[in-house]
Amino acid sequence: MEQPASGAEPAGAAGGDAEALDRPLPEGVRRRVVALVSDAFGGLTVTELPAQLRQYARFTPSRRARFAGNAMAAALESDPVFRQRIGERFGQVDPELAAAVESGSPPPAADPVDVAAAAYVLRPVGWVKLVAAAGEEVQRADAERADEENRRELERLREELAQARASTKSETERLRTELDAARREAESTHRKLRSALSDVKRGEAALRRTAAEMETARAEAASQLSAAVSESRRLKARLAEAESAVEAGRRAAREGRSVEDMRLRLLLDTVLESAQGLRRELALPPAAAHPADLVDAVEPGRMSPKDVAARALSDMDPALLDQLLALPQAHLVVDGYNVTKTGYPTMPLEKQRLRLLGGLAMLAAQTGAEMTCVFDGAELAAPVLLAPPRGVRVLFSKPGVTADELIRQLVRAEPPGRPVVVVSTDREVADGVARAGARPVASALLLKRLSRV
Secondary structure (H helix, E strand, O other): OOOOOOOOOOHHHHHHHHOOOOOOOOHHHHHHHHHHHHHHHOOOOHHHOOHHHHHHOOOOHHHHHHHOHHHHHHHHHHOHHHHHHHHHHHHHHOHHHHHHHHHOOOOOOOOHHHHHHHHHHHOOOOHHHHHHHHHHHHHHHHHHHHHHHHHHHHHHHHHHHHHHHHHHHHHHHHHHHHHHHHHHHHHHHHHHHHHHHHHHHHHHHHHHHHHHHHHHHHHHHHHHHHHHHHHHHHHHHHHHHHHHHHHHHHHHHHHOOOHHHHHHHHHHHHHHHHHHHHHHHHOOOOOOOOHHHHOOOOOOOOOOHHHHHOOOOOOOOHHHHHHHHOOOOOEEEEEHHHHHHHHOOOOOHHHHHHHHHHHHHHHHHHHOOEEEEEEOHHHOOOOOOOOOOOOEEEEEOOOOOOHHHHHHHHHHHOOOOOOEEEEOOOHHHHHHHHHOOOEEEOHHHHHHHHHOO
């Protein structure tokens, strides 16, 4: 095709431009027109393009159709020269369809959408009718396609409904079966519950009978205890009379000693001298302890933990700990992690233990008191390789035993009356060891004392 001079158009195009659509292009026709313009777009120079489309000159046809579709449709409608150039490019690509559309007799086998798009671009006489006919054909095809899809969808829904009904029927039967089973199980459970309630009632009655019997036995025991107390008093009185009689007999025997008594005394002296000779021969040392020394008590001038606690010292005064450790045979038991996590919680556990044990070793060297440091074994990820410092016993609780329980065991193992001081801020530990006779002190008090070491 020859390109007409600027501002001049073929007579057919002029007649076609006089026509106008009274409705928007069908969507399928519009997409085909945009694709046709996008494909022909690349064959034009930048100067041949309308100003608003030049920015899309380097786009690929697919990107151009996606991003510049509206702009190309507007330029095609408003710019006859641009439309003529696109028509010429279309005539070169598909000359048969272009010639048939311009002649007003498109081939019957052609796609109505392609015919409508070509008519919209070429604008021959009667192009509006071609576009309208193509639109109606497209709508009819879409309607037929939609009817077919609706029919298939209806068939599918009918099949799903039948399946759902069958599934619902089987599910209903299953649920009915499960309901019957649940009812039977509920009835069985109800019977068991009634039986259990009967057993509970019988047990309560037996418990009441046992309580009554225990009360009767307690009254009988009290009566027997009273009788035993009375009998004990009577026996003590008779014992006192017997002791008086024995003492009187002893006095009589001393006053009337006979020759046999003298012989017995001589034999006794001989035995004593023999025992002294045997003692010298065996080099037996003299007895350093006496039975009275083994009785645990507070001697005059000595203080107990309660005496120290009664002094006018603050519970946070380090001098209080010094006084407690100055007691004879004092034993200091330390809740290790309770102290370290109070004083230096950000350090690793290994360094916490080493720092505390170092301070306790120096405190033991200064005071001479026995010291035991207890750590919770649950905190250990692996066995600890630790050489206890001199003067400090280091213990870890066994699996399943907390450090608090181990501390209470240590306190209970001590004989009554020995000064035992437990360092822990745990209220439960402090109350427990106090009931066992130990003196609890706060962890902060030990930390203050160790800061002076």
